[in-house]
Amino acid sequence: MKVQSLYSTVDVHVAGEAFRIIQVPPLVRYQSLKELYERLPDTFKKERELLLNEPRGFAGLTGCLVLPPIDPRADASVLFFTHTESQPVHYGGAAAVITALLEGGFLSPRVSSQYQLETVSGLIGLSAAMKEGEVVSVQLESGPCRIIEKVSGCAPAFSLIESEGVYALLSKEEAAVEMDLAELTEWKKWGQKTLQMISGQWEVDGVIVLDESEASNGKIKSITFRKDGMIVRSPGFDATAACCAFLLAENKMSSSQTLVNESIFGSLIEAWPGEETEEGHRCKLSSRGFITGTHTAILDPTDPLPSGFLLK
Numbered sequence: 582m583k584v585q586s587l588y589s590t591v592d593v594h595v596a597g598e599a600f601r602i603i604q605v606p607p608l609v610r611y612q613s614l615k616e617l618y619e620r621l622p623d624t625f626k627k628e629r630e631l632l633l634n635e636p637r638g639f640a641g642l643t644g645c646l647v648l649p650p651i652d653p654r655a656d657a658s659v660l661f662f663t664h665t666e667s668q669p670v671h672y673g674g675a676a677a678v679i680t681a682l683l684e685g686g687f688l689s690p691r692v693s694s695q696y697q698l699e700t701v702s703g704l705i706g707l708s709a710a711m712k713e714g715e716v717v718s719v720q721l722e723s724g725p726c727r728i729i730e731k732v733s734g735c736a737p738a739f740s741l742i743e744s745e746g747v748y749a750l751l752s753k754e755e756a757a758v759e760m761d762l763a764e765l766t767e768w769k770k771w772g773q774k775t776l777q778m779i780s781g782q783w784e785v786d787g788v789i790v791l792d793e794s795e796a797s798n799g800k801i802k803s804i805t806f807r808k809d810g811m812i813v814r815s816p817g818f819d820a821t822a823a824c825c826a827f828l829l830a831e832n833k834m835s836s837s838q839t840l841v842n843e844s845i846f847g848s849l850i851e852a853w854p855g856e857e858t859e860e861g862h863r864c865k866l867s868s869r870g871f872i873t874g875t876h877t878a879i880l881d882p883t884d885p886l887p888s889g890f891l892l893k
Contacts, residue, residue: 586880588632591685593677595719595870596815597848600677601632602645614651614658618701621646621660621667627887633664634889637878640664641814645674647682655699656688664891665809669702670745672818672866676719679709680870683716702745720867723818726826727861732783737775739788742823743861746786748805749779750827753792760792760802762845765812772806780808787813789820796833802843810893815868816842816850822864825852829862 589604609624611617617624625646633642646660659678661671668674675698682688688696690711698705708720726744737755742748753760756775758767776788785808792802805813805820813820821842828834839853855863880887 586627586631588628588878590632590876590878591681592873592876593681593870594814594873595673595676595680596850596868597844597846598643598673598813598815598817599639599641599873600643600645600674601638602647602678602681603628603632604647614648614660614699615701617648618660618667618669621662625662629662629664630888631880632878633662634891636886636889638889640891640893641811643668643671643674645671645678647678650699652699652704655697655704657682658699660701663809670700670705670724672705672721672723672745672822673815673868675700675705675707675721676818676868677870679707679719680716681872683709683711684714684872716870718867718869720865721818722855723822723864723866725858725861725863726822728827728830739779740827741783741785742789742827744823744826745819747784748787748789748820748823749783749785750789750791750823751775753790753794753802756790760790760804760845762847765845768804768812768845769810772812773810776806776808776810787820789817789823791824791827793824793828793833796828796840799834799839800841800843801828802845804845814844814846815848816844818850818866818868821850821852821866825854825864826862829854 591602593600644662648658650658661668661674694708696707709716710718729743730741737751739749739751742750788806790804805817836854842850851867855865
């Protein structure tokens with residue numbers, strides 16, 4: 582076997598959503614994190630395809646490029662990317678990165694449990710509680726979320742929620758499919774059809790379906806479809822913040838209430854209201870990451886699939 586390229590990675594899942602963290606990225610000169618972010622799709626095209634595409638990756642995998650910090654207040658800089666684009670912020674990815682840095686010994690634990698990651702959109706503050714060398718809880722606060730439009734008079738009716746992205750949030754009743762893993766095939770069909778309909782008229786980053794029947798008891802269920810049609814493999818940090826902001830705006834939860842969002846896979850993200858600003862409601866979020874493996878990805882120059890492939 583000949584080796585053309587070699588990369589070390591750490592895989593972490595947060596509430597079921599998988600992240601691949603590149604430990605030793607290629608050496609590239611850059612003046613700012615924003616510059617590197619803008620160059621990422623072209624400069625790291627080979628790495629993105631090699632590490633995220635099948636047969637080494639899969640369609641639901643998100644990449645995290647961890648770098649030394651530029652901002653002196655930060656513990657590390659991080660860029661997030663999917664198979665097709667870069668993402669300014671990914672809260673689940675931030676939880677995955679801080680878990681890998683602390684449990685892997687790349688970052689020394691602090692008594693305060695407070696850390697900061699630098700992103701293109703600014704610093705993300707995290708609280709990472711550790712016990713016997715493991716990160717047992719990661720908490721962070723989302724950016725402001727707000728309802729920007731209510732769309733009725735069509736099927737399905739939905740609300741447009743602005744958070745880190747813009748999501749169409751629908752009630753489960755609009756889907757007429759049970760929030761159960763056994764209905765996954767039906768959800769895929771429904772999601773593709775609904776995304777096609779909504780994205781034809783509104784520019785959205787995804788669709789969130791919310792089951793709020795137990796919201797008064799502090800429990801909700803949700804399922805989130807990315808704009809490429811993939812189902813997010815967790816309740817989703819951004820989606821949970823959007824659900825929290827929606828329920829607050831509709832007076833369906835109190836400002837002192839804790840909310841647990843469950844995915845159809847049974848994974849959980851805990852949320853409670855944070856600061857309310859003119860831009861919308863912030864939401865505090867909590868979950869936990871688990872390291873699932875460390876890998877050395879190799880590209881053999883004779884490999885007939887150097888760019889990989891994706892089956893959706």
